Amino acid sequence: MARPPVIGIMGPGIGARPGDLDNAYRLARLIARAGWTLLTGGRNEGVMAAAHKGCAEEGGFSIGILPGKTAADAAPGMTVPIVTGLGSARNNVNVLTSNVIVACGAGLGTVSEIALALKAEKPVVLLACGPETHALFNKLAPHWAQPVDTPEQAFEAVRYKLAGMG
Amino acid sequence: MARPPVIGIMGPGIGARPGDLDNAYRLARLIARAGWTLLTGGRNEGVMAAAHKGCAEEGGFSIGILPGKTAADAAPGMTVPIVTGLGSARNNVNVLTSNVIVACGAGLGTVSEIALALKAEKPVVLLACGPETHALFNKLAPHWAQPVDTPEQAFEAVRYKLAGMG
Amino acid sequence: MARPPVIGIMGPGIGARPGDLDNAYRLARLIARAGWTLLTGGRNEGVMAAAHKGCAEEGGFSIGILPGKTAADAAPGMTVPIVTGLGSARNNVNVLTSNVIVACGAGLGTVSEIALALKAEKPVVLLACGPETHALFNKLAPHWAQPVDTPEQAFEAVRYKLAGMG
Amino acid sequence: MARPPVIGIMGPGIGARPGDLDNAYRLARLIARAGWTLLTGGRNEGVMAAAHKGCAEEGGFSIGILPGKTAADAAPGMTVPIVTGLGSARNNVNVLTSNVIVACGAGLGTVSEIALALKAEKPVVLLACGPETHALFNKLAPHWAQPVDTPEQAFEAVRYKLAGMG
Numbered sequence: 214m215a216r217p218p219v220i221g222i223m224g225p226g227i228g229a230r231p232g233d234l235d236n237a238y239r240l241a242r243l244i245a246r247a248g249w250t251l252l253t254g255g256r257n258e259g260v261m262a263a264a265h266k267g268c269a270e271e272g273g274f275s276i277g278i279l280p281g282k283t284a285a286d287a288a289p290g291m292t293v294p295i296v297t298g299l300g301s302a303r304n305n306v307n308v309l310t311s312n313v314i315v316a317c318g319a320g321l322g323t324v325s326e327i328a329l330a331l332k333a334e335k336p337v338v339l340l341a342c343g344p345e346t347h348a349l350f351n352k353l354a355p356h357w358a359q360p361v362d363t364p365e366q367a368f369e370a371v372r373y374k375l376a377g378m379g
Numbered sequence: 380m381a382r383p384p385v386i387g388i389m390g391p392g393i394g395a396r397p398g399d400l401d402n403a404y405r406l407a408r409l410i411a412r413a414g415w416t417l418l419t420g421g422r423n424e425g426v427m428a429a430a431h432k433g434c435a436e437e438g439g440f441s442i443g444i445l446p447g448k449t450a451a452d453a454a455p456g457m458t459v460p461i462v463t464g465l466g467s468a469r470n471n472v473n474v475l476t477s478n479v480i481v482a483c484g485a486g487l488g489t490v491s492e493i494a495l496a497l498k499a500e501k502p503v504v505l506l507a508c509g510p511e512t513h514a515l516f517n518k519l520a521p522h523w524a525q526p527v528d529t530p531e532q533a534f535e536a537v538r539y540k541l542a543g544m545g
Numbered sequence: 546m547a548r549p550p551v552i553g554i555m556g557p558g559i560g561a562r563p564g565d566l567d568n569a570y571r572l573a574r575l576i577a578r579a580g581w582t583l584l585t586g587g588r589n590e591g592v593m594a595a596a597h598k599g600c601a602e603e604g605g606f607s608i609g610i611l612p613g614k615t616a617a618d619a620a621p622g623m624t625v626p627i628v629t630g631l632g633s634a635r636n637n638v639n640v641l642t643s644n645v646i647v648a649c650g651a652g653l654g655t656v657s658e659i660a661l662a663l664k665a666e667k668p669v670v671l672l673a674c675g676p677e678t679h680a681l682f683n684k685l686a687p688h689w690a691q692p693v694d695t696p697e698q699a700f701e702a703v704r705y706k707l708a709g710m711g
Numbered sequence: 712m713a714r715p716p717v718i719g720i721m722g723p724g725i726g727a728r729p730g731d732l733d734n735a736y737r738l739a740r741l742i743a744r745a746g747w748t749l750l751t752g753g754r755n756e757g758v759m760a761a762a763h764k765g766c767a768e769e770g771g772f773s774i775g776i777l778p779g780k781t782a783a784d785a786a787p788g789m790t791v792p793i794v795t796g797l798g799s800a801r802n803n804v805n806v807l808t809s810n811v812i813v814a815c816g817a818g819l820g821t822v823s824e825i826a827l828a829l830k831a832e833k834p835v836v837l838l839a840c841g842p843e844t845h846a847l848f849n850k851l852a853p854h855w856a857q858p859v860d861t862p863e864q865a866f867e868a869v870r871y872k873l874a875g876m877g
Contacts, residue, residue: 219459250459276442276459282475282499282798293385293416293442295461296475298798300780301661302637306472309448309462309632321664321685328657329633333448345684349677353653448632466614466630467827468803475798487830487851494823495799511850515843519819551791582791608774608791614807614831625717625748625774627793628807638804641780641794665780 218375219276220244221252221311223327224260225320233260233318236340238267240315240364245273247372252311254303255279255295257288260317265290278307305329312378313338313371319346331357336374340367384541385442386410387418387477389493390426391486399426399484402506404433406481406530411439413538418477420469421445421461423454426483431456444473471495478544479504479537485512497523502540506533550707551608552576553584553643555659556592557652565592565650568672570599572647572696577605579704584643586635587611587627589620592649597622610639637661644710645670645703651678663689668706672699716873717774718742719750719809721825722758723818731758731816734838736765738813738862743771745870750809752801753777753793755786758815763788776805803827810876811836811869817844829855834872838865 222240224233241264244251251268253261255277268275269290277291280303287294297303304322308314308330316323319342327350330337337358339347350358361367388406390399407430410417417434419427421443434441435456443457446469453460463469470488474480474496482489485508493516496503503524505513516524527533554572556565573596576583583600585593587609600607601622609623612635619626629635636654640646640662648655651674659682662669669690671679682690693699720738722731739762742749749766751759753775766773767788775789778801785792795801802820806812806828814821817840825848828835835856837845848856859865 216458216460274459276461278461292382292440293459294382294476295442295444295472297472297800298475299465299472299634299800300637300796301664302631302634302795302797304637304657304661305632305634306461306463306465309464310460319681319685321660324681324685325636325657325660325664328653328660329636332633332653332657343684345677345681349651349656349681352675352677353651353656463634464632465634465800466803467830468629468631468797468800470823470827471798471800471802485847485851487826490847490851491802491823491826491830494819494826495802498799498819498823509850511843511847515817515822515847518841518843519817519822548790548792606790608793610793624714625772625791626714626808627774627776627804629804630807631797631804638793638795638797641796642792 217248217250218312219250219252219310220371221307221314222260222264222317223254223307223314223323224317225323226256226258226261228320229259229318232341234263236364237263237317240317240340240367241265241267242271243364243368244268245271251275252307253277254307254322255288255291256286262288278303278310301325308333308335311335313374315340315367315371316342319343327358338367338370340364383414383416384478385416385418385476386537387473387480388426388430388483389420389473389480389489390483391489392422392424392427394486395425395484398507400429402530403429403483406483406506406533407431407433407439408437409530409534410434411437417441418473419443419454420473420488421454421457422452428454444469444476467491474499474501477501479540481506481533481537482508485509493524504533504536506530549580549582550644551582551584551642552703553639553646554592554596554649555586555639555646555655556649557655558588558590558593560652561591561650564673566595568696569595569649572649572672572699573597573599573605574603575696575700576600577603583607584639585609586639586654587620587623588618594620610635610642633657640665640667643667645706647672647699647703648674651675659690670699670702672696715746715748716810717748717750717808718869719805719812720758720762720815721752721805721812721821722815723821724754724756724759726818727757727816730839732761734862735761735815738815738838738865739763739765740769741862741866742766743769749773750805751775751786752805752820753786753789754784760786776801776808799823806831806833809833811872813838813865813869814840817841825856836865836868838862
């Protein structure tokens, strides 16, 4: 039997906007209901914490890829914290492990993950990331990063990309 | 609710002895039955493959921390492959993510993981690793690495160490 | 005696434009003449190769942080290749090791390095990176990434930032 | 012109014995006089600090591969600190970057580096590492790790291994 796909939700920690948190929470619920595995950067902040909360409320399965040397700052609700001790170098583990990446708002770490994901030829969905993010990545990798406005649209975009990988 | 503990089974890939494979398979079944999460280095070889097979047959949950850039060489039966692209630097992710490490036979990679685990002050169980392995690590970190002969003894040693972490 | 500062020149490999190569070559010569240490991603392609060529022609000192497991693809002329085996996770080593980062053209890897550098609070100079790159990073970290048009301007910007670190 | 070879001196930090410090200091002087590049784990402690001191006194060239996110704890005298932010995962960078590895005393980190070096098929010299270290690694990789007693013998062993790589 095939393993469930891993969907990475990337987004700002402390600097996340309320809309980013709501988007991450709602998208994570949809991911959990679909039976997919959620992956985030794992810390108990911003988009990461909101996503694990949404996933846990639906009984979903989730992985957090932590930058530190212990699981002390792991977001509640995740199934397994992966403790890397790699600092921001773990961002590349996030994208290599995910089948599809959804950027949920744009912080500096998120932008590094979008860039690393496109470099690794992973499909990327930009959920409310703003026109500047889309403009840059559409120039560097035309048509690979798809902008959407709502978690429902992000979910459909992920489903479509997964179908194309079959 | 507390997350289940993560138990890392480390051991040789290609060079594993038949006894190492049998030990890994049986210990992984015990780990799965206890409701704990299994972690290995993830490749479809030797001790890693035997452990994921045992865990899957009991319906257990398991993580493989892969060294390569894709999941192409992931052992069958694992729940989630973590794709690190780090080569042998991923050995430190293995030990930081595990609550207790069981070395199941001794190869060069395994010895690096025992050393990194003891350096990170993680409890280590040496399952049939031979007198040379015990002699060296007992000198470097007296009483931290516990030698045992059977998977059942390894399981009891892990349970005892987990109880002490309470 | 203080160590010389390390200046990272980041930029595209295969996709580099002729102007990027010329900028990297000329900036690396200026860095070498100043007695600073050059750092790049180390591969024998594009901006990396052009920078090491310029540095070597001035007898300068340079480091290449290679993503692979051997130094087989190291750019000629570098003083010491650092062999990481980390793949793109080595991008974070590039930025942490540099005192100032100059992006010389914008590829996906370069954009990940700009983002990681700003996240690590390193000063960044954008040398002919295009308006989209500046627009995004000026939004995410206002005034931290300074756009310039020529290698001479980049050199002056680096000198100014180093003076501010004194 | 060929680049100078990189010789890694690995050894304990805080737990180093006086003899280890003296060996590292003397071997580093010989490495510098030969025109080779010294590499260590970079921290201002034990064998690492002693090696950089010896190298600097001979005007030699040296690299320190630091585990932390800044160069604040770099040993004095090194030419270039490489700031990895990888924690103990940087041990694999140490061995991949070195052409020959000399273990100068045996701590847990050192043992992980010997194991990773042999796994990467790098020649290893064991300088006063004790019989337990030799016994284990000679079993795992017969004849690959050469035990010696003095820094002069270590230097000759390195020279012989480099000649064989020619």
